[in-house]
Amino acid sequence: MTQRILIVEDEDAIANGLKFNFEQEGYEAIVQRDGPGTLRYIDEHHGEVDLVILDLMLPGMSGYEICRAIRERDTDLPIIVLSARTLSEDKAHAFDCGTDQYVTKPFALPELLSRVRNLLSRLKRHANTPPDPPPTALEEFAFDDVHVDFRSFEIRRGEELHRLTTMEMQLLRYFIENEGAVLARTQILRDVWSQNADVTTRTIDNFVMRLRKYIEADPANPEHLLSVRGTGYRFTAGEKHASD
Incomplete structure (x- = not known):
């Protein structure tokens, strides 16, 4: 077609x-x-x-x-x-x-x-991929008072519900799947925005600020999406559970 x-x-x-x-x-x-x-x-x-x-x-x-x-x-x-x-x-x-x-x-x-x-x-x-994800695919993730639904592109923190764009959800998934690892900005650009030469490291910072508004109780003092000076970011969930 x-x-x-x-x-x-x-x-x-x-x-x-x-x-x-x-x-x-x-x-x-x-x-x-x-x-x-x-x-x-x-x-x-x-x-x-x-x-x-x-x-x-x-x-x-x-x-x-x-x-x-x-x-x-x-x-x-x-x-x-x-x-x-x-x-x-x-x-x-x-x-x-x-x-x-x-x-x-x-x-x-x-x-x-x-x-x-x-x-x-x-x-x-x-x-062309099967409509149902493989059993190991991460469909939901919860930590603290945050619940992430990768299928509906939604985040619920307490009583607040946020609907994410495709790129916001892809970036959040990337952080969650690499929990605990220090991720350099250049690495994030390569893995999340692999085809877009116009995206800069500043774009990542803007996306991270938005994600913090969704998942952090105090975005100015984040507990989960942490900055690593001179390098990039590290995601830590603390108390969490993930379901397939």
């Missing part, structure tokens, strides 16, 4: 150029030029979009808002932000909203095509 790419871009030259090149690569490419049209298309074609290319500066509804709305509908749909905004704050905000990768304009077409192929290949491998 031909994989479908949704291009969300209001500049005709860029949108048409992307559509042409994706179709030359054998993909089906659909163009939407604003947020409402994008979300309506995703709702009407649920499960039929394989990847989204998303501009940030759009009329009426920003790319950030669109990204968050997509994530509320689908936590796994790959999203690549394609934007002229180059500030680290813009990139951090985009990752906060749930994007998988961030490419700045002007961009090299071969690089973008490579990123698309990698994300879609990862999605295809995931789709």
Whole structure:
């Protein structure tokens, strides 16, 4: 089945150029030029979009808002932000909203095509795996007053419930699966963001700050997700239990 790419871009030259090149690569490419049209298309074609290319500066509804709305509908749909905004704050905000990768304009077409192929290949491998996880797969994890549900992408701490983005949950899973180990920032970049050259160690720090808000009673004085000066981070659960 031909994989479908949704291009969300209001500049005709860029949108048409992307559509042409994706179709030359054998993909089906659909163009939407604003947020409402994008979300309506995703709702009407649920499960039929394989990847989204998303501009940030759009009329009426920003790319950030669109990204968050997509994530509320689908936590796994790959999203690549394609934007002229180059500030680290813009990139951090985009990752906060749930994007998988961030490419700045002007961009090299071969690089973008490579990123698309990698994300879609990862999605295809995931789709070909059995729907039920193997018996050893970690589905839930609990420690202190925190309960993590990897299946629903939710964390409950006391009476508070938080829903995580795909990258937030992947990073938390990585920390939990490597409990007690000191993890260097470069190691985390390689293992969690293996395909994204635009992610920096500062991005990891931003994600860790958000995770602390979810799991720590006092995020300013963490007891579980600890900083290791000059290196990276170490996760310690203390009293815990994990279930398959």
